[in-house]
Amino acid sequence: HWDFGGSTVIASDFIRLTPDSQSHRGAVWCKIPVRMRHWEVQMHFRVHGSSGNLFGDGIAFWYIDPAVSKFNGPVFGMQDKFRGLGVLLDTYSNHNGPHSHDHPYISAMVNNGSLAYDHDRDGTHSQLDGCTARFRNRDHDTLLSIRYVNNALLVATDIENKQIWQPCFRVPNVKLPTHFVFGVSAMTGDLSDNHDLLSVKVYEIEPKEPLEDNIGVDYRTIEPSADSAEPPRPHVDSQADSGWSFLRIFLLVLFCAIGLVTLLVLGLVYHTRQQRKKKRFY
Structure with missing residues (x-):
């Protein structure tokens, strides 16, 4: 039910999306469309490498339209102008222009296929929300939870070895259709890291109070959208490439x-x- 591509290597107990070397892209994705309206994905992953200060680029979770979005491109291994949801775990700060967060940084982006991801600004012009999360080079399990229930996106982490989900952010009024697919990808550029995937667990969620305005809606035809996003800020051309x-x-x-x-x-x-x-x- 799963496929893979790029630099991905399948081991007995984990999947290595990229090795700790330059210029690699790897991905795995489910070939079966998601028919659930409300769901949770728990991703057990590991990002580690030999470098102490210079490393990149990151790993990402995707819920995308397989008809127009391909797992091969410059956005953490995904094509640019994808259609769907991306939760991006960015380890390198390009920091072109001001922002107030440190890296590693987790953010979310919803795209209808028209938005380009700007690496020079770390995607801050199109993100819904985000949080700093020190998940790199941990000697214990690091996990990410993505919940989509009643048009709300909730992202949480368990990276402190406490078996407790810590909220990262919650974004209401996020519209996502059914029949997209789940996937995970990673990328290295001139800087690198090992990006490993240990497991992906998918759960169907039964909302306690379903939204009444969703009754009778054909969820397959919903256009990916979100009401909230970071306010745009001017782009400053950089002579140096990302990373x-x-x-x-x-x-x-x-x-x-x-x-x-x-x-x-x-x-x-x-x-x-x-x-x-x-x-x-x-």
């Missing part, structure tokens, strides 16, 4: 320092030789 700005600056400074030291050494050697030549004439 490279800090690294390029660091390398540039390093090479400049090496070049300066080399010039100083060469200058000192030249000066010493000139002094020796002058002494020969006395």
Whole structure:
């Protein structure tokens, strides 16, 4: 019932979507459409790597239209301008323009196929909401819960090894159709991490108080939408590609320092030789 692609490797007890090396994309997705109106997905995952400060890019959960959205693209392994819901676990801060959160960062985006994800702004111009979550390089289980009940999206984490769900955010008035599919993808760029998927559990939820205005609605024809989103802010063009700005600056400074030291050494050697030549004439 599941398929996979890209750099994904299937092991006996986990699925590695990307290895800890540059420029990889991997994904797994369910081939059976979701007919449930209200559901919860619990994702057991692991993000880890050898780098202490520079790592990326992240892993994402998807509920998307398989007819127009493909698991191969620049948005954490998903094509851009997807149609459906994405819950994005972003480990690298591109930080083009101001925002007030740290990374790793979990956010949600609902798209009808018209919005482009902006990596330079970490998707903040199109996110519904988000929270900081320190899920990388943990030595215990890290889990994510995505609940969609009565047109409300609820995201929670269990990353402190306490077996307790901690709310991340809740977004009301989110419209999602049925007959989309679940999937998980990950991506590395110039920075990297291992992105592992250990399990995906799906539950049908029975709402205590179903919404009356949904009675008689054909849920397959609903257009993905959400009433709330972050206010837009100006985009500032960056000369550095996503995931490279800090690294390029660091390398540039390093090479400049090496070049300066080399010039100083060469200058000192030249000066010493000139002094020796002058002494020969006395």
